[in-house]
Amino acid sequence: MTHDSRPAEPADAARKQRVEAWFTELRDRLCTEFERIEDELVGVNAARLAYTPAGRFERTPWWRGDASVSNPGGGTMAVMHGRVFEKVGVNVSTVTGHFSDTFAAEIPGTETTTGFWACGLSLVAHPRSPHVPPAHMNTRHIVTGQHWFGGGADLNPIVPHDPDTRAFHAALKETCDQHGKDYYDRFSAWAAEYFHNKHRDEPRGIGGIFYDYLDTGDWEADFAFTRDVGLTFLDIFPRLVRRHMFTPWTREDREYQLFRRGRYTEFNLVYDRGTRFGLQTGGNPDAVLMSLPPLASWP
Numbered sequence: 001m002t003h004d005s006r007p008a009e010p011a012d013a014a015r016k017q018r019v020e021a022w023f024t025e026l027r028d029r030l031c032t033e034f035e036r037i038e039d040e041l042v043g044v045n046a047a048r049l050a051y052t053p054a055g056r057f058e059r060t061p062w063w064r065g066d067a068s069v070s071n072p073g074g075g076t077m078a079v080m081h082g083r084v085f086e087k088v089g090v091n092v093s094t095v096t097g098h099f100s101d102t103f104a105a106e107i108p109g110t111e112t113t114t115g116f117w118a119c120g121l122s123l124v125a126h127p128r129s130p131h132v133p134p135a136h137m138n139t140r141h142i143v144t145g146q147h148w149f150g151g152g153a154d155l156n157p158i159v160p161h162d163p164d165t166r167a168f169h170a171a172l173k174e175t176c177d178q179h180g181k182d183y184y185d186r187f188s189a190w191a192a193e194y195f196h197n198k199h200r201d202e203p204r205g206i207g208g209i210f211y212d213y214l215d216t217g218d219w220e221a222d223f224a225f226t227r228d229v230g231l232t233f234l235d236i237f238p239r240l241v242r243r244h245m246f247t248p249w250t251r252e253d254r255e256y257q258l259f260r261r262g263r264y265t266e267f268n269l270v271y272d273r274g275t276r277f278g279l280q281t282g283g284n285p286d287a288v289l290m291s292l293p294p295l296a297s298w299p
Contacts, residue, residue: 137233
């Protein structure tokens with residue numbers, strides 16, 4: 001079958017604008033909250049980093065170089081290196097183009113066109129303290145010959161803390177229950193399956209939710225759920241950070257943290273869908289690989 005290589009566009013351009021505006025707004029709200037947390041650090045953990053200023057996000061725009069598309073799009077990297085967050089990135093991108101024939105075979109809605117439009121937000125936080133849990137959150141909207149939402153959030157503590165696990169899952173369950181009675185069971189099970197280092201047969205963290213190809217036939221409802229996933233993360237993750245950011249840590253804690261970051265790195269380079277999608281579609285490598293920790297170790 002001959003493929004049409006023209007880029008896909010949403011049936012309603014206003015929807016595209018709303019999606020992009022929301023991800024941009026959520027990015028700004030997340031960045032503001034994380035900078036506020038940076039300013040709140042006091043005590044021994046602040047003293048040990050006396051010469052490290054409170055972090056601020058540095059925003060770097062990038063553009064795709066697809067010469068076959070008049071407006072291929074791009075995005076903005078927002079990355080901060082601070083005292084609470086050793087590295088945290090909140091990236092937003094909107095890209096248009098067409099898949100290679102090989103990659104198109106893996107993507108729904110490409111039977112008659114290899115064109116696509118995609119917009120998404122991706123967040124990864126690597127705290128400096130081993131007691132503060134690293135976290136990931138991503139939400140996206142993709143249009144080919146079909147359209148769907150996807151995303152999720154998961155927590156990756158260096159040492160799991162049962163109250164944090166319960167609070168994180170309870171917040172996600174409450175949000176899921178407001179949108180679909182089976183959403184939490186389905187999406188938490190999907191997360192447990194997806195966020196798993198198969199070559200080591202071990203989970204990446206304590207899970208969360210993961211969903212993809214969400215198209216119930218009610219675009220507004222699917223968009224509302226995706227917005228609420230982002231808002232839930234904006235509420236629960238800063239609360240978990242503030243629980244632990246003042247707790248002192250030892251050199252042994254730090255060494256174990258770097259070891260666990262190595263496991264996180266393995267997942268992102270071997271299995272992560274977002275990494276593969278970004279690199280396969282000509283995304284900025286620095287933006288795509290923003291999720292990697294600043295330091296990690298292997299035995």
